[in-house]
Amino acid sequence: MATESGEALQSSIPPILPKDFSAQQPETIRLYPLSNYTFGTKETQPEEDPSVLARLKRLEEHYGLHGMRRTCEGILVCHEHNHPHVLMLQIANAFFKLPGDYLQHDDDEIEGFKKRLNERLAPVGSQFSGEGVNSDWEISDTLAQWWRPNFETFMYPFLPAHVTRPKECKKLYFIRLPKKKVLSVPKNMKLLAVPLFELYDNTARYGPQLSAIPHLLSRYNFEMVDENDNVVSVTPGTPMANGVPLRTRVLAGGEPNDTSMDGVEEGMKIESHH
Structure with missing residues (x-):
């Protein structure tokens, strides 16, 4: 049952509160609300390769010059x-990927990864100001390693x-988002916020790597926490408010009149950098 405002009673x-069940757990992760973050667009970044x-x-x-290629991608989570x-990029209204890319052969792993994240998501010029514009990336645990045996x-x-x-070798890292952050996506890509239940067991849409993220x-x-840092839900979590639709949201990017992605809710207003 819900009130007129949509809040669950x-x-x-x-x-019944069970005995503590948190032995051998990693540190509890604090997730900030999507509304804490500012999203914008920047100049187009064409794909390096025209085909697979x-x-x-x-x-x-x-491989012939430098051996095994190292690729780094980030799992950025809010609520x-x-x-x-999970914050995710969509290219050509079809192809989904996590932010990141391959490292240059002589790059340090973490610094090279941060450089790749900035290329994809950092704001440019004087487009934005205030908290979260120049904050560094906090690279946390390696969550997965995927191997390509052949070409x-x-x-x-x-x-x-x-x-x-x-x-x-492609490594997926958990990235702790700070309380505030400004993210800008190239105009030819979309930045999406995809709920875990949408990814789970959905290899048909997202492929084996992305659909494994909930695991x-x-x-x-x-x-x-809410915008004022008040804890509003903890694992195992509180029931979601009745009548509140959960779906993938377009946060930034894409063509101005692009409505090709079914079931996607347009996000907040975005700014373009010229």
Whole structure:
């Protein structure tokens, strides 16, 4: 049952609190609301390769010169209506990916990764000011490693026994978002906030790597706070308000009149950098 404002009524029967069940848990992660973050757009960043075949060919050239390619991608999490959402890029209204990319062969892992994150998501020029504009990236745990055994599209979350010289290793890191942050996405991409339940077991839409993210995050307990840092929900969580739709939201990017993504709710107003 809900009130006229859409807020769920509290049950008159208090819950039975179990004995502590948090042994061997990683540190509880604080998630800030989506409304804490500012989103904008910046100049287009064309894809380096016109086709999958061209990308694999460039991978082969890289391997010949420098050995296994190192790729870094970030899992950035906030919450909306007390449910974790992952920030994700969409390219050409079809292809989903996490922010990040391959490292240059001589890059330090973490510093090179931060440089890649800035290329994709950092604001430019004087587009924005205030808190969260120049804040650094807090790179936390490695949550997964995916291996590419051959110059093919297939990647695996393990290294097949017969493979001694993988061609690429992609690492997924958990990135702790600060209380405030400004993010700008290239105009030819969309920045989405995708709820975990949308990713879970949805390989048909998101592929095996992205649909596995809810599994990767299940090791953490979360506490959700509101815009004033008041804790509003903790694992195992409080019921979501009745009547509040949860869906993937477009936060920034995409063509002005693009309505091609079914079921996507337009996010907050965005600014363009010229």
